[in-house]
Amino acid sequence: MPERRRGAALEKALLDAAWEELAENGYARFTMDAVVRRAGTSPPVLYRRWSDREELATAAIAHVLRESxxxxxxxxxxxxxxxxxxxEINATRVQLLTVMSAHLAGYHQATGTSPGDLLDPVATGRKEAVDVLFDRAVDRGEIGPERLTERIKSLPFDLLRHELLTTFAPAPDRVLEEIVDTIFLPLVR
Known part of the structure; x- marks a missing residue:
């Protein structure tokens, strides 16, 4: 008999199952029943935490973004x-970006959100993490802070995301170097 999951372990299992359903089937075919089956639990266990599929999908997306x-x-x-x-993004995040963009189109339509709402650098904590890179560069005298708008700081990652979503495959290293050396660094120097 399998060990009974509780608390954080149960919540993680439910959110993992919900993400797997979203990734495989998209939001259009995402159901609470499918998540219950995949997680090997009962409907009351799921509904005690999330009242509907939109709420569960939102929690699953936030969960996977935190874990990734x-x-x-x-x-x-x-x-x-x-x-x-x-x-690192190029090597490990192609599937995540593809699912976030393609499979969740129905979610965005149903909820009135956009991919930018889910990938918001402030909400995901990415802004603080990336700001550390720029703060260090300013401290080393590599760049001046006056050139660092939010758009410019996100530019190399936006271009990489565009590349990944255009090809659905990791970008060749020469493309990453081109983005950094011929587009991004000339803007900040």
Missing amino acids: RLDVPDTGSLRGDILTLMR
Whole structure:
């Protein structure tokens, strides 16, 4: 007989099951019953926590975004830090970005949200993490803070996301270097 899950372990299992359902079937076919079956639990267990599929989907998305945060590199240079972070995203996040964009279109339509609402750097904690890279570069004298608008700070990652969503595959390293060396760094120097 399997061990009974409780508390945080149960909630994680439910959110993991919900994310797997969203990733495989999209929001249009996402049901509370499917999550119950996948998690091997009962409807009351799920409904005690989330009252409907929108609430559960939102919680599952927030859960996967929290669990997928990457460590902030410290290579000693802005170029090295940005490239290291982009390479890690490129190597590990293609599926996540694809699911977030393609499979959740129905979710965005039903909830009136946009992918930007879910990927908001402030809400996900990504802003603080990435700001550390730029603060270090300013402290080292590599760049001046006056050039660091929020749009410019997000630019290399926005271009990478565009590349990944255009190809549904990791970008070649030469593309990452081109984004950093010919587009991003000239803007901040």
